[in-house]
Amino acid sequence: MSSAQRSAPRFLNTRPARPAPGRLRRPTWKDPRLAGGLVLIGAAVALGAWAVNAAADTEPIYVLTQDVAPGADLNADGVLALVDSHPGTTAYVTAGDLPADAVATRSLQAGELLPSGAVGAAGDVDLRSVVLDVASSLPAGTGAGDVVDLWALPTAPVAGQDAGSAEIVAQGLMVSSVGEVGSSIVGGTSVQVEVLVPQDAVADVLTAIGANGSLVLVPTGQGQ
Template identity: 40%
Template sequence: METPVLDLPAPVAARLRRPGWRDPRLLVGVVLVAASVALGSWAVGAAQRTVPVWVARDVLAPGDTLRASDLVVADVRLGVAGDDYLRADGDLPQDRVVLRTVGAGELVPAGAVGSADALDVRPVAVPLENPPSRDLVAGAAVDVWWTPAEADAPAAAQEQGAVTPEPRQLASALTVAEVSAPDGGFGPGGGRTVHVLVPVDELPGVLGALAGDGVVDLVPVPGSGA
């Protein structure tokens, strides 16, 4: 018995339809490409755009009043960091002081300027007994040492003839605000006086040493006055 053969129609090849301009996938692709081009153009333009920023003419120490005469304007490329520095395309903030040391030629950070109430240091004048180091300049960091007078040495040391008192460190890494000397000053240290910024909680020790017998020395921290 012969097996019946079914006469089936030949398969028809499926045709791929070309997407039309109303196809959502095509529209999404066009939007993504356009957004990427726009974002790239904006990033390149922002990176190449310069903005005017205040720059310190000389060293600015904590407590210094912010004055235009102490600043110069420079056009620099900051990109997205433009708000991190004090812009010069507006009015200079009034009644503001420097809160931390800003080096000569440094862009003034916006966070380095604020109200005097935010300062936690006080300027203290330290007369020098010994010739100063050349690194002792405004903006440098110094350690404060005190050598008491021989009369303050322990009795046991005096009995043994070793009456040289032991120096003691009073404070570390204090900022030098100013170094002054009278015209024609002579004598120990050349008559120089150094104004250092002392944290409020360290004032009793420093002021007590200056008021008592002994010698106060300022030792520059290497590299801080560069």
């Protein structure tokens, strides 16, 4: 070997050898990624099924379509409607559970679900419905559920006698409904108002209706 050949540098190939391509493994049931994916899919399916069942699991309950006062007949036309609600509570009356003689035991407002505790039998409510023709209009905003006092105005004075003064007939009457304005028997205008009268005051109220004096309802500012 010549001296030139001995002195020539030798370059070694330092590039690492490329490993032979490995064969892709097919996922197996023991692969944790596959198992985790199946668990998530199962949970999503179960959650969707629960949501569908929960949405379908409803029952019809009663809702008030108008304001009512104590003693009002809950089976009367237009008083109640049905809405779907989720079960699990006995606080409200469900369809089919309303007694035939059901009345409200307290004032209820339109849009309110019918509470079980506000329903009673007609014989249990010591109130009687009486329609009055009152001589003057009620203050604005007065309606069903408001408490009023009934006053009788004195009749026209007779010559040589005092005109007298207004007298209270009954207190704590409940307004059931307010009708339209009409003409009174003694002239002028009147308003027809249905009130709920305690049984022990019915005689006094009917006596006042039969008298010649005009009747006036005075709100007490209370309601139930």
